[in-house]
Amino acid sequence: MAEKNTQSSRSTADDGANKKEAVAKTNGPTGALVLDQAQLEKDAGAGLSNVTKDDLTIPRLKALMATSPEVLKSKPQYVEGAQPGMILNTVTQELYDGDKGILVIPCSFVSNFVEWSPLGEGSNAPINIYSSKSDILSKTTRDPRTNRDMLESGNYIERNANHFVLIYDEETGSSQPALLTFKSTGLKTSRKWVSLMMSATVKGSKGSFTPPSFALTYRLKTTQESNDKGSWVAWAISRESQLKDAGVYQQAREFKDKVGKDELKFAQPPKEVPSQSNKEETPF
Secondary structure (H helix, E strand, O other): OHHHHHHHHHHHHHHHHHHHOEEEEEEOOOOOEOOOHHHHHHHOOOOOOOOOOOOOOEEEEEEOOOOOOOOOOOOOOOOOOOOOOOEOOOOOOOOEEOOOOOOEEEEEEEEEEEEOOOOOOOOOOEEEEEEEOOHHHHHHHEEOOOOOOEOOOOOEEEEEEEEEEEEEEEOOEEEEEEEEEEEEEEHHHHHHHHHHHHOOEEEEHHHHHHHOOHHEEEEEEEEEEOOEEEEEEEEEEEEEEOOOOOOHHHHHHHHHHHHOOOOOHHEEEOOOOOOOOOOOOOOO
């Protein structure tokens, strides 16, 4: 009987220990026990095992303009504190100073062609999406008035350059995935960025070599550009330094692999209708 009581006491003690494993040894300001960080790490990813790519959306980085709905208080998409020139995370709604910029790690690049209905017609969703290997452009004619590649149906084809990145905070070591899509006049900036990545070299045991794109960090800022058709906020991109954090490097490589295996679902940015003050279509 004494042995049974001893086992019962030990079981009760073990249960108590297991419960305390999920909390800190001290009480919080409200008297509630504080969650232990070690338990969070032990339960990493729990509750998300059934999530598929159809349940996710990759945040976009958007350069805000004066006509962006996130800047206009009269629009339902308005984000408090948003101003032209800022950078917006479309999922977290986090705003970044466009002059200071943010650090990103480029992980993968995908270009494609998007078919849109004529401006002012249809929805903001694309009609069709074609891979970069498609011959769809051969079926179009260039409209000299709008510089768009037009199909016989009246729809037009637009090339998109999609850069999958990690937003990187050097101070905390944290990172989060995001997507930048360049189109129209923004394709020039995309080409410059790709050229920067391909021209990077690192010295190895057998001489210099081109490192993986996700081995280097780049700073994204915003700047004002214009032509005879109007003005807009554009991206300014510069190379920063070689990545030193091995853990973040691994995260970047895994993100690159997911993009390559088509394990991520991403939507094209909506069709943006130019305002009266900016006749040229928004390049982002």
